Amino acid sequence: MMTMKVSRKEVEHVAFLSRLALSEREAEEFTRQFNQIFKQFEKLNELDTSQVEPTSHVLQMQNVLRQDSVRSSLPIDEVLANAPDREDGYFSVPRIME
Amino acid sequence: MKYEVVIGMEIHAQLLTKSKLFCGCSTEFGAEPNSQCCPICLGFPGSLPVMNRKAVDHIITTALALNCTVARESIFARKNYFYPDLPKAYQISQDDQPLGERGYLDIMDGSRRIKIRRIHLEEDAGKLVHIEGEPFSLVDYNRGGASLMEIVTEPDIRSAEEAAAYITELRSILRYIGVCDGNMEEGSLRCEPNISLRLHGAKEFGVKAELKNINSIRAVQRGVAYEIERQSQILDEGGTVIQETRRWDEASGTTISMRSKEEAHDYRYFSEADLVRVVVDDAWLNRMAAALPELPQARRERFIAAYGLPAYDAGVLTESKEIGDFFDKVAAISHDYKVVSNWIMGELMRLLNETGQSLEQSHMTPEVLAEIIALVDKGTINLKSAKEVFEESFHTGKTPSKIVADRGMAQISDEAALSGIIEGVIAANSKVAEDFRAGKEAALGFLVGQVMKETRGQANPAMVNKLLREKL
Structure with missing residues (x-):
């Protein structure tokens, strides 16, 4: 069986994808924790699941669907209430270069 | 040409539903910015998505029209990426078990078959507005969470003409079955061709470039043709094509590299626990098949x-x-x-x-x-x-x-009425009448014209011809 090992570089990459800034200490700490978690998964991997269908959802429900009908939306002021910055009814964000 | 052109096409089509994919916000185009948003499509904590049945119907219909296998059991996933047009920082989409797979579309009068790899359902992103010279961008989430269909082909397209033919035929089908209005200018149908070249007979694919910002069928053809030309020049000179996304620029008729996309994507798909699976039984499938025009x-x-x-x-x-x-x-x-x-x-x-x-x-x-x-x-x-x-x-x-x-437009087919007018025209143009009698056939045309003028175009032309010949 493959031993999974998460490097500190990978932890930093995952943090970057989520736009999290980790301190030196946090990066060390999370790398250690990630490796511990993976060790637990290795334990689970000892089980032979080749004959078991993957579970897509813990609930056995299906087809929870709604009719295509319009309901009222929030007032614009409420939509923008938590926006750090706004401009003419828009959310304003640091410029995105395209 | 020395190279074989290999093109795959990804299209995104906004589905014709009145409300968004997971909430009841309206999808009407052109509303005031951020006026069609709610806790669900803005991704507020504690909100839960509930899927629009009509959107699923539309995907099944499209899958049938494109000869796909409809998945009897379909699941949804979160596609994670950080971008301001995505309020939740993930898009609800499908990865494994999409609603439709393995279909095809015939183009060029049935002479070419383009295989369809997959069709899936996902939510649209918001719209970013950039203002020249400002240090900020603006976001309108009205479109965010609207139902969107993605259709991906196999790399079967071999020229710019075929790319245009594919999108033309596909757009026509989507309109026939009423799932998308097909408006490329307003962006309800967006197409992203990826293009690569390889030497004829080569086994490996070349490095591909993906094109964005194509908003007409003509732009598909021009953009792809430009890209084929650009890549063959690079290869001819012994260079290498870079894998990248390029923007079609209508004004200059060229494609321009979009450097912001250079970083490799890492979407970390995982299953969407807020949605249960969609099971399409025979009854549902048959109902959709029966309604197909x-x-x-x-x-x-x-x-x-x-x-x-x-x-x-x-x-x-x-x-x-x-x-x-x-x-x-x-x-x-x-x-x-x-x-x-x-x-x-x-x-x-x-x-x-x-x-x-x-x-x-x-x-x-x-x-x-x-x-x-x-x-x-x-x-x-x-x-x-x-x-x-x-x-x-x-x-x-x-x-x-x-x-x-x-308007008194009825044609004058009354022989007596026409006779009088024709006699008058002959009398007034005696020299032309002489020419005709002397054998100048073209003179008749002039006389017919005069009769038509007299009758304000209402004389029966066949009868005028007949009567003129008789009287001359």
């Missing part, structure tokens, strides 16, 4: 076989479903099918183009066109008057017989 290709073939129309006419008449339906209805009353086709391809399409109206918005009906054709057939009006009647009916909805009566 005749598709453009089948209709083209029928128009050629059943009405004896030229392939060109059949192509033009079937491009939109409403025009094809209209032709069928007129043809049920009026049996000179080529004449019906000429009226639709000529006058009807000209007026639709000029007014920017849809057939439904105009006053033209199959009965009106059939009546006009019958009036010409019976000799009541000539073709020139018929076109005027058509135009007036188109704008006002007045019946042809009423227009003919009100």
